[in-house]
Amino acid sequence: MNLILGLDKGTVDYLIKPFSAQELIIHIRANIELSLFRRKIILQKYKQEEINQLLLISIKLFSSSSINKTLHYIAEKVFHRIPCERIIIISNE
Incomplete structure (x- = not known):
């Protein structure tokens, strides 16, 4: 019963005593490998968003x-x- 309650609350890993x-x-x-994998996914999504913005x-x-x-x-x-207060565009005409 406790195992099911824990999974319902978001538990993704558990140990049974002893x-x-x-x-x-x-x-x-x-868990460390999963954390590293999640971080790679987040960084990849961030890079993809940057590419989309540049496009x-x-x-x-x-x-x-x-112009x-x-x-x-x-x-x-x-x-x-x-983060800046002002952007100045200088023309060389």
Whole structure:
């Protein structure tokens, strides 16, 4: 009964008493490996989101008819990505 209650509350791993040091080590290693795997997945999702954002920006660059609109769009995206108070765009014309 307690096992089912624990699983209902989100338990993903458990040991049944009495357990040996070997069993404990196996469970700890498995949890570490799962944590590393979860971290890799999160980093991969983050990288994919960054790629998607860059693609969106590049599409906007090529589809925009006005350089001012394009620069405004880029400045907004940079402002939301990088903590800053102000963005200055300098033209070399």
